[in-house]
Amino acid sequence: MTRTEPVADGAADGAPIALLQAEASVLDDADPLRGHRDAFVGAETSLVYFDGNSLGRPLRASVDRLAAFTRDEWGGRLIRGWDESWMQLPFEIGDAIGRAAIGAAGGQTVVGDSTTVLLYKLVRAAFDAAVASDPARVEIVVDRDNFPTDRYVVEGIAAERGGRVRWVVPPASPRAAGASHGASGGVGPVDVTSGVTPELLREAVGPQTAVVLLSHVAYRSGFLADAPALTRIAHEAGAFIVWDLCHSAGSVPVEADAWDFDIAVGCTYKYLNGGPGSPAFAYIASRLQDRLVQPIQGWMGAADVFAMGPSYIPATGMRRFLSGTPPIVGMLAMQDTLALIEAVGIEAIRAKSIALTDFAVRVADALLEPHGVTVASPRDAAARGGHVTLSHPAMRRVTARLWAQDVIPDYRDPGGLRIGLSPLSTSFAETLAGLQAVEAALRAEA
Structure with a gap:
């Protein structure tokens, strides 16, 4: 199978297939980014990859970068590499993410830890700062359809710090009858084509809100x-607001x-x-960096990393939000994609x-809707x-x-097949x- 050949016409009408193939060819020919596809490992194969929104293809340049690092830096410089470049790499790559992907000036973004650990550290730091300024602010606002990690982290912090969760539930669809909405309540199905709107958030926040945690792009x-x-x-x-940028960084401006973000975390x-x-x-806005207290105090976030002193004194700036060894x-491979995004x-x-997503919706309407498939994503590209x-x-x-x-x-779940279309590595x-x-x-299956 090649990408330009139909998998099977079967019961589908050949005329729509031919029209869609012609449209795909025209769109590929007109695509100003088409020349970058060959820079990715596997782009030359017949495999169809619809999961770049979970794990992106590697760039060929990254294969060379990793090999060279193992041979020359790790193998050649050994522990000298920390003094020569590695200690600053989390900040240098963080600044590159800021420039290329999230619209952040230098000195506000750092790489380190997993998404889960960073969410815990920063949501808890924001919660503690809010409570310190106003003890009545004990609520963390999050939506019921947010990614599980976000919801689990918030529930854990609320239990740990004596707070509570305020749940936002998007408007109910027919299958979501009975889904609850409020400060607490059982998890019910939600309309996955909707999300947190300004109207919903206004209803949820108030004098008791400490932190709001939202995803910029919904994972489902x-x-x-x-x-x-x-x-x-x-x-x-x-309130403080924390943005989860996992499904938007590198895809959505x-x-x-x-x-005016306060805090953001992304994979x-x-x-x-x-x-x-x-x-x-x-990402932590510069205006907040000295106000927030790092909840996982480790040696890499200390003011003098190698002093090995008897007590913890936090560093200034973004270094204070590191905990352990980076x-x-x-973090090597992402440098090649960041350079490409910036270019x-x-x-x-x-x-x-x-x-790409508009085309996918049109194809789904033509080929899949007759089989009872519905598009469970917003049809409005905006x-x-x-x-x-x-x-x-x-x-x-x-x-x-x-x-x-x-x-x-x-x-x-429920019944959703996700089509993830990475613009730099996917063709029509x-x-x-x-x-x-x-x-x-x-x-x-039928």
């Missing part, structure tokens, strides 16, 4: 939140400084192509992302991030079939071939 549906408006609402209520193995388990990044090898511009990447979720009761089994055929989406012909494979798998 791809719903794109209005980050500037939601940030203003949190600030008007006197972010302006952390211009939008680097999705659209930043850092590799499996590559460390996450943390995972240097894990082509995040706006060009976003334009390609919109074109309200949608870089992936599209297709809903059908058979999608878990369909995903297993596709993986066996080297067509790689992923699955998320590949997108069509993969969705034809979805149609064939649905026919096989």
Whole structure:
């Protein structure tokens, strides 16, 4: 199978297939980013990759970078590498993330720890700062459909610090009748095509709000939140806001400084192509860095790292938010993608992302809707991030079939097959071939 060949016509009408193939060819020919696809490992194969929103393809340059590091820096310089460059690498790469992907001036972004650990450290630091300024601020606001880690971290911090969680639930769909909304309540199904709107957040925040934790792009549906408006609402209520940028950094424009973010955390193995388990990044606005207290005090965050003193004295700036030894090898590969993003511009990447997801929705309407598939993502590109979720009761089994055929989406309950389209490494012909494979798998299941 090649990306430009239909997987199977089967019961599908050949005329729509031919039209879609012609459209994919025209779009690929006109794509200003098409020349970058060959820079990725595996782009030359027939495998269809729909999971760049979970783990991005590596760049060929990163293969060379990792080999050279092992041979020349780790193998050649050995422990001297810490003094020569490694100690500053978390900050240098953090500043590159700020420039290329999240709209942050230097000195506000650092790489280190996993997303979960960074979320814990920074949500707890913000919560403690809020309570210190006003003991009545004991609520952490988060939505019911946020990524599990975000919800679990918030629940743990509330229990640990004597706070409580204020749950935001998007408007109910027919399958969500009875879903609860309030300071507490059982987890119920939600309408995954919607998300946290300014109206919903205004209802949830108030004098008791300490911290608001939201995802810029929803992990299931791809719903794109209005980050500037939601940030203003949190600030008007006197609360801190923490943004989860895992599904937007490198795919959707972010302006952390211009939008007045307080704190943000994001992973680097999705659209930043850092590799499996590559460390996450943390952004903290410069105005807050000396106000927030690091809850996991480790030697790397001390004012004098090598003093080995009897008590902890925090460093100034972003160093104070490090805890242990930075995972240097894990942060190497993302440098190549950051350089590419900075070279082509995040706006060009976003334009390609919109074109890809719009095309995926059109193909789904033509080929998959007759099988009962619904698009469980916003149809308005302005309200949608870089992936599209297709809903059908058979999608878990369909995903297993596709993986066996080297067509790689992923699955998320309830009944959602996610089509993650990385703009720098995905073509329109590949997108069509993969969705034809979805149609064939649905026919096989039927």
